[in-house]
Amino acid sequence: MLTYQLIEGAARRQWLDDLLLADEEVGMIERYLMHGQFYTVSDQQQVIGVFHLMALNNQQVELKNIAVRPEWQHRGFGGQMMTQIQTIAIDQGFQSLLVGTGDGSLAAIGFYLRQGFRFEQIRKNFFDQYQTPIYENGIRLKDMVVLAKIL
Template sequence: MSLQIQEVPAMSAPMELLLLADPSEDKVRSYFPRSKCFVASNGEAVVGACLVQPLGAGAYELMSIAIQPAHQKSGHGTVLLKWVIDFFRKSGASQIEVGTGTFGYQLAFYQRHGFRVTAIDRDFFIKNYPEPVFEDGIQLFDMLRLTLRYTADVA
């Protein structure tokens, strides 16, 4: 069965799923007022979700993207990310950005889809989360900012 992706009101976003990508419920909820929310479904089951916010001047930020653990490594994350990239390209965006940890599969995931590191937000995870955030047993300190710039020849 193919993945169906649709926009839903941000307040209807599947919180338990989004918390897989960002451990702070308060932080995720703070994204809702300005975000577009997209959910990916396989039949009746929601398998993925993401939140995207406008930054201004044709730029958007992917605030959160997550796939249910049972559906990870099945290509659903790639389908959702490519769909979001295409959606904003078609809407006239000039770029889409994302922030992620300095290592791990997420970094490679974004880079495989054309995102390039454009900045380092030093001590982001220390300054913005009350509890330490760990990835693969290693504490995250800095956030890498990655950007995908759209060009006229992108199909």
């Protein structure tokens, strides 16, 4: 059974390597790291991943980062984490959950669609603000694809 621990304040910085699995630039992570809610996810007291939620308003919350450590991937933990994320959001009164990913992040887009998310919007040229270009599946990321799920 997975356990979830809310991490406050500067202690969040020790999990930067995990956050970098899902967002490749420290500067971008620093923009949201000290805001919202940051959780570690453990299986039998071993951290297997992290996620970060940030309220956009009193009805919408955004999943800013979700990462499962490579050695724990493809075992269903991401889906279990998404279930817990939705439970947290519902318990806090949010009505929808948003998540953004790169336009070339085909595996991530597929994962979110399987979790019941639907396409919401495109944030044009979002990845232009990154210092180093990011490539996934041979595609240079340009736009952020935003998906949403009604809770």
